[in-house]
Amino acid sequence: MTIMDLAPGANLAVLRKEHGLTQRQLARLANVSESQLSKIEVGDRTLTPAVAAVLGEAMGLTMDQVLGRAPMDKREGLHLTALRSAIRDYDLPDRRSVPEGAVQTALVEAERCRSKVDVSALTVMLPRLLRDATVYAHAENTPTAWMALADVYSSVYWLAARHRWMDMAELAVARQRWAVEQQPNPLGAAVASRDRAGTYLNFGDIERGLTLVDRAIGEAQSTLSGDERDIAVGILNLRGMTLAGRLQDKKEAKREAERHIQSARDACQWMNREVRVHGLTVGPQNTFTHELATRVDLGNPRAALGLTDDLDRALSGMPPTRVAPTYINTARAQLDTGDKDAALASLTRAWEVAPQMARIHPMGREVLRVVSSLHKRSNPQLLKLSKMSRIAL
Template structure:
């Protein structure tokens, strides 16, 4: 990290402004009334009013719909990226310029200070980076990723070996996931295009399908749920389920389709895709699960996604009922996925006005994957709302609020 990586102007943005206030500000810049914005975003005026006043949290679906209606990036509505107040708290963002630079090399190889590591060595390094991703350790992942991207770029330009392209595709996918989670959607779009190229050279039949999945997930983040859903359906139809890995890819596509359909308000489609994914997960013998792409396509993740579908549909009662059948101590999912489930259930309990359980699940999410939780827009919305509804803010909630710099 150099002395120029940290931008104090970005780090000292107004943290007191909540999502509803940002929606109001963008709406007024577009000369829209609450009624006008509600019409464009296909929601009720009362919902816009409640979110703008801070009496109701903004869901990812609402944020994306408002962003589309106002022609802005959802990250602007969410207030992302969430910069720190000093170099230590801003460390994860200081890695982004180096990742951008590493991804900029296309026709010309970067000049390294020493020869790149061998493909075997870089493959082992990628295994380590994938562990950081699964643990939602954004800072450690971001710090090590640029060097791996640059070394693999040199490798593919010198050898054009399919294995080098496969490893580069994996490193690029890690960069895209990190960029999307931190709110750098422009960078995530660059990664999608880079992975499309590397997938074509990697001689792996599954990678083009996963590129489509990555593109669809970005579209979902930007609020294009119908387009994302159509893309996933088309891709899933091309997957030959002739081996366990293909079935895992097929099931993962349908899990994402379920979330896209839920955000689009297509109830029956959402549950149909979730059912298809659940059946796919059950067809894979546990002894045959290799999960080479980190998809976590297993019954436990499918069950967790069932709760997520209910949350995205705004059905807190259904989410809470489904959660009773989820045993996180038994399910084989990553810390990041566990924390995301805790966050979803915190939202569900908040909507059900069970604030104690909502706080308990938020604390569990932050304990499991602190960096993911602190940088997640929905987590921040939930914490803000919990603070708002408490006449006397409990100390654990106050501590969580301070750690998020809200």
């Protein structure tokens, strides 16, 4: 059983013991060093997604099970039940009418919540919005109406993936693709493929995820043109570089990551600002944030930190959904270079920008665990973050 209020590395220790394995036995099964595993469990080293995937496989678990589900209170559980019911009724629209424009207005609000990482508000509104969008799509039967429904399912996927509710995430992307296919919509199909590839990322099934991304890029290049083609290709390459950075073969990982990084840069070279489409952001800044995270995953923290000497300026104008994870990844890189004070400062910045994101982000929780361990002695900032995250120092 996954312990929800434990950071990933601490959760790993619980799971290992539940499986009756010593550190030496698990290290051998996963082909990682016993020293590395020991440091992860005691909090001297972060448990990265790539390592979580191989350790999970050795225990017959998925990566998301090792990382652990995000904390959830009872009220969120009630809304989650209502959301599951709405997903189940995907082809059974309610017998009522939805006022013209109501779905689009609610979608704007959902995107605002997602952009600001107001997870609580999004959780509350999604069950009703999904039912309204289902009624609207079946009644109107237009590309716009079906894409609106697909966008709602994209937000459901985003919410589920953030919490590691992977059964819901997989169902959401299946429904998203189904909605897109009701009427021809190549750009919508690219967005759906991007989200579906995310489920492979969450499960640690990296190679299949990359196969899906490359196939979707080929489809986008053959069915789209102009700005829409560049937007679709850019979005897909962002997912591709993230996947590539987590390949086990680091030589292949670097090669594949560089390919997707360059392709993403090429796709957005005409954009002088970020483009927002179907709840996603594509452009030079978002390419930068993904490249920084990918270089950390590749084990090159100095290259990640060298991408900019002014992170605040580099992220200016970006939504909290991108700013907070970038500061978390910066903290990871700073830990890897031995700068625990800078890591704490970056982690604090992530919590200031998007506290709800930082609380449920697995690496945000893991970096906090390691930072607190390395500092040895608690300080006011660590105590504050501990209380907010529900992670004991």
